[in-house]
Amino acid sequence: MVNAIVLGDSWSWPAAMSIDIVEIRSxxxxxxxxxxxxxxxxWLPSSNGIYxxxxxxxxxxxxYPLVPWFKLVWFPQNIPRMSFILWIAIRGRLSTRDRIHKYxxxxVSTCVLCNSHLESHAHLFFEYLFNRAIWTQILKYYGFPWNSLWWNDFIIWASTHWRGNTPIIVAKKLCLGVAVYHIWRERNCRIFEGTQRTSxxxxxxxxxxxxxxxxxxxxxDHPFIALNWNVKAN
Ligand SMILES: [Zn+2]
Structure with a gap:
């Protein structure tokens, strides 16, 4: 007990009986x-002493320093489970077949979407025509200009250009997260459930x-998004 080593206003240590006592005293x-x-x-780690x-x-x-794409993935309006997949994808940590093939x-290392190329993150999300068709349709749908870059370059480009929290920027960032999630889901459905959908x-x-x-x-109802939504949806 602590009171066993306190005597008035000073410490009253017993003769060292164990290495633990020596350690505590030091x-x-x-x-x-x-x-x-x-x-x-x-609780010392917090400034107010409360855990x-x-x-x-x-x-x-x-x-660690913040990565430049931090706000591309995590923003107040995101869809958490889709941001989670995007986060893993940008870090290159999804279990794509090229990674599985290393160990x-x-x-099988072939992409299940095209059955011809090596399945990598870049190929799965950007390089294959199946995905390019998806991106083109989505971005056209919302009236966003298509930036024809490869996966890594696109992430850097979007991190630089999609800044702020305006409705259009939020919509663009949603496009990225939702599209990556659905492409990954389609890939998994083809492998594990044997189902197949068109682009x-x-x-x-x-x-x-x-x-x-x-x-x-x-x-x-934002004017820009409503305009594109209503025109394309009708
Ligand atoms: Zn492919």
């Missing part, structure tokens, strides 16, 4: 105990998802 602060104040417990999960996380994690040479059907699913999200955050 870590004790240099000041003496204050006998007229009630003992209390303080919180965020302060515990902050004390454990190693701080299992017997695994047009996938694009329609993407546009529907974006439309629902825009409605739920009251952006569908």
């Amino acid at each position: 870590r004790m602060p240099s000041y003496n105990p204050i006998s007229n104040i009630e003992d209390s417990i303080h 919180s999960a965020s302060s515990a996380l902050a004390s454990l994690r190693v701080p 299992d040479p017997r695994a 047009l059907v996938v694009a329609r699913s993407i546009i529907t998802t974006i439309g629902c999200r825009l409605s739920s955050i009251n952006l569908k």
